Amino acid sequence: MISRRAEPVRVLVTKLGLDGHDRGSRVVAAFLRDAGMEVIYTSPWQDVTAVVQLALQEDVDVVGVSSLATDHLLVPKLTEALAQAGLGHIRVVVGGIVPDEDESMLKRSGVSHVFHPGSTREEIVAEVDALARAARRERDGD
Amino acid sequence: MSQRPIQLPLPGFDTARARWQDAYNQQMPGEKTRRNRSGIEIRPLYTPQDWRGERYLEQLGFPGEVPMTRGIYPSMHRGRTWSQRQLIGLGTPQDYNARLERILAAGGSALSLIPCNSVYRGYDADEVDAVLLGTCGAVVNTVEDMQACFEGVDIGSISTAMNDPLPFTLLALLLAVAKQRGVPWCKVTGTSNQSDYISHFVANHMFFRIALPGSRRILVDHIDFAARNLPGWNPLSVVGQHMQQAGATPAEAMGLTLSTAVQYAEDCIARGMEPDVFLPRFTFFFDISMSFFEEIAKMRAGRRIWCRLTRERFGARDPRAWRFKFHGQTSGVDLTRQQPLNNIARVTTQAMAGIFAGLQSLHTDSYDEVLSVPTEDAARIAVSTQNILREEAHLTDVIDPLGGSYYVERLTDDMEEAIIAVMQRIEEAGGMYHAAESGLVQSMIGTSALAFQEQVESGEQTIVGVNAYRVEENSDAHAPLARPRAEAMQAQLDALARYKRGRSMGEVRAALDRLARSVADEGDNVFEKVVDAAIAGATHGEIVAKLREEMGFGEPLVQV
Numbered sequence: 245m246i247s248r249r250a251e252p253v254r255v256l257v258t259k260l261g262l263d264g265h266d267r268g269s270r271v272v273a274a275f276l277r278d279a280g281m282e283v284i285y286t287s288p289w290q291d292v293t294a295v296v297q298l299a300l301q302e303d304v305d306v307v308g309v310s311s312l313a314t315d316h317l318l319v320p321k322l323t324e325a326l327a328q329a330g331l332g333h334i335r336v337v338v339g340g341i342v343p344d345e346d347e348s349m350l351k352r353s354g355v356s357h358v359f360h361p362g363s364t365r366e367e368i369v370a371e372v373d374a375l376a377r378a379a380r381r382e383r384d385g386d
Numbered sequence: 387m388s389q390r391p392i393q394l395p396l397p398g399f400d401t402a403r404a405r406w407q408d409a410y411n412q413q414m415p416g417e418k419t420r421r422n423r424s425g426i427e428i429r430p431l432y433t434p435q436d437w438r439g440e441r442y443l444e445q446l447g448f449p450g451e452v453p454m455t456r457g458i459y460p461s462m463h464r465g466r467t468w469s470q471r472q473l474i475g476l477g478t479p480q481d482y483n484a485r486l487e488r489i490l491a492a493g494g495s496a497l498s499l500i501p502c503n504s505v506y507r508g509y510d511a512d513e514v515d516a517v518l519l520g521t522c523g524a525v526v527n528t529v530e531d532m533q534a535c536f537e538g539v540d541i542g543s544i545s546t547a548m549n550d551p552l553p554f555t556l557l558a559l560l561l562a563v564a565k566q567r568g569v570p571w572c573k574v575t576g577t578s579n580q581s582d583y584i585s586h587f588v589a590n591h592m593f594f595r596i597a598l599p600g601s602r603r604i605l606v607d608h609i610d611f612a613a614r615n616l617p618g619w620n621p622l623s624v625v626g627q628h629m630q631q632a633g634a635t636p637a638e639a640m641g642l643t644l645s646t647a648v649q650y651a652e653d654c655i656a657r658g659m660e661p662d663v664f665l666p667r668f669t670f671f672f673d674i675s676m677s678f679f680e681e682i683a684k685m686r687a688g689r690r691i692w693c694r695l696t697r698e699r700f701g702a703r704d705p706r707a708w709r710f711k712f713h714g715q716t717s718g719v720d721l722t723r724q725q726p727l728n729n730i731a732r733v734t735t736q737a738m739a740g741i742f743a744g745l746q747s748l749h750t751d752s753y754d755e756v757l758s759v760p761t762e763d764a765a766r767i768a769v770s771t772q773n774i775l776r777e778e779a780h781l782t783d784v785i786d787p788l789g790g791s792y793y794v795e796r797l798t799d800d801m802e803e804a805i806i807a808v809m810q811r812i813e814e815a816g817g818m819y820h821a822a823e824s825g826l827v828q829s830m831i832g833t834s835a836l837a838f839q840e841q842v843e844s845g846e847q848t849i850v851g852v853n854a855y856r857v858e859e860n861s862d863a864h865a866p867l868a869r870p871r872a873e874a875m876q877a878q879l880d881a882l883a884r885y886k887r888g889r890s891m892g893e894v895r896a897a898l899d900r901l902a903r904s905v906a907d908e909g910d911n912v913f914e915k916v917v918d919a920a921i922a923g924a925t926h927g928e929i930v931a932k933l934r935e936e937m938g939f940g941e942p943l944v945q946v
Binding site: 261262263264265266267271274285287288289313314315318321341343360361362364365366 | 514632853
């Protein structure tokens with residue numbers, strides 16, 4: 245099997261649930277793309293099943309969920325569904341308005357990182373890149 | 387219009403000016419050009435060369451008189467200050483009612499109803515993941531829910547800002563409640579303040595429920611219904627706030643909003659309605675960002691342009707049609723999670739800009755909005771901020787107090803020019819409906835959002851606590867989590883199930899059929915049938931679902 249490790253990082257940027265405020269997700273998607281990553285961007289209001297399906301089809305390394313209005317409460321269902329679909333290597337990150345208590349809850353459910361307002365482009369790109377590489381190593385079994 | 391320097395007969399002016407300019411240049415060698423968010427150059431000093439008031443009557447006039455630049459009423463805030471309209475809504479209808487009671491007891495009369503995100507998306511509580519219910523607004527699906535929201539409240543004597551995207555199911559439920567209580571509809575007052583479907587299509591996607599052509603039809607039906615049945619109701623609020631929050635510059639937000647209002651006015655005229663009948667019920671809703679003077683100039687310019695448009699383009703003769711009535715909301719995206727108490731200073735600054743700009747109604751954000759849904763303590767500080775500005779700082783003593791400032795007048799002229807340029811671009815694209823449908827508006831907003839973020843990233847735009855003046859995180863101000871109780875939400879779901887079982891399904895089905903048929907009949911009024919369906923017992927989710935079936939699901943055009 246040819247290793248795809250040299251290929252660009254693949255990131256799915258999405259919004260789960262009900263909210264549609266997507267300025268943040270659009271700006272972050274543009275940042276990641278400008279940094280050389282392959283970004284798959286969805287419209288808001290995805291459900292967990294659709295995101296898992298897309299993550300599988302697109303063979304992504306990272307799923308980034310933007311949440312401005314409590315939709316991150318659905319993310320534990322996403323991490324669980326990814327694991328069940330055999331996609332446990334995919335790293336999940338959340339960005340937006342996430343209260344502290346919820347951040348602990350998300351981390352316990354397997355979320356790798358939470359980006360709060362004020363996170364810089366540099367921080368986001370570096371973190372996503374590192375997580376993507378870790379995901380790929382895990383997928384390829386080394 | 388304002389680029390030519392005014393020739394001054396002031397003896398000695400030119401010499402004095404040149405002297406100052408030399409001294410300034412010496413102190414500020416190689417200074418970079420400064421620009422506001424709309425890209426207008428901001429010079430270090432403004433003088434009678436920039437604005438001298440020679441065309442005072444034509445450009446400014448008196449408050450309440452054409453061209454309304456200084457305000458839309460003769461006495462402005464000195465006569466009646468703005469309405470303090472805070473957004474409220476969380477949890478169950480009973481939770482909403484309890485909070486409403488406290489606000490009414492404190493003397494409030496201008497209310498708002500923020501529904502849950504599930505309602506915004508057009509669903510009943512039993513159609514979505516229960517973990518999301520009531521976390522951002524009140525769950526209101528049925529006439530019973532609306533009764534509970536306004537339990538013990540005389541709905542004939544309050545004014546409600548209904549956050550109610552089309553097809554306006556919440557207003558329909560409120561009218562059904564009024565009917566049950568014997569309150570005549572002519573006494574129901576308030577605003578459908580999420581009626582601007584174009585702003586939803588391009589910017590606030592959560593509210594976009596029904597495909598564009600259907601939305602266009604329903605809005606005009608709603609305006610027409612209100613003109614005939616609801617003399618106290620403002621059926622339309624044209625919203626610049628969504629676009630500015632999504633990234634549009636202040637000039638773009640104003641230009642796009644005015645272009646949207648022009649589109650809606652033309653749609654009403656095409657329906658055979660008289661401008662003097664519908665224009666007095668148009669209202670506006672704007673974001674107030676941290677760019678203090680720019681925001682003031684934006685609103686002053688907007689008032690002047692709207693007055694001219696209504697008179698010259700639409701031929702309105704009733705002065706009420708010329709008034710640019712607007713609600714302002716301080717800018718949520720300007721608030722920071724870092725050192726959150728700093729947000730109180732930001733909100734105060736923004737509120738001052740809105741007051742100086744002559745707004746009719748104001749919502750001040752809670753400082754903890756970036757942490758979670760606002761807590762009651764933080765919401766109280768937001769209201770106190772308004773009271774302090776009004777009654778301790780006396781900001782309302784003088785009408786348009788910044789009028790006549792060389793800077794503010796010149797900036798108002800410059801903003802007007804920038805706003806008109808945006809409107810011309812939209813006009814050339816075939817008007818706002820087509821400009822939105824084609825994605826032009828979305829790409830304008832996206833480009834500006836990215837440009838602003840670049841300025842923050844590069845440090846050109848300071849954000850205290852974020853890219854400058856950072857400190858070790860102070861977490862004391864982090865708000866406790868306000869979430870609805872799971873048992874209360876389960877009881878709400880049980881009540882919905884009970885409500886659905888207890889109705890006459892024959893009547894509901896017949897009303898939903900009439901609603902579906904009204905879509906096919908151009909002479910019929912869809913909103914009237916929405917109201918009939920609510921009276922017959924249909925739920926919010928059933929009404930939206932029926933119209934989505936007939937008119938298409940609303941899919942916003944999303945671009946990266």
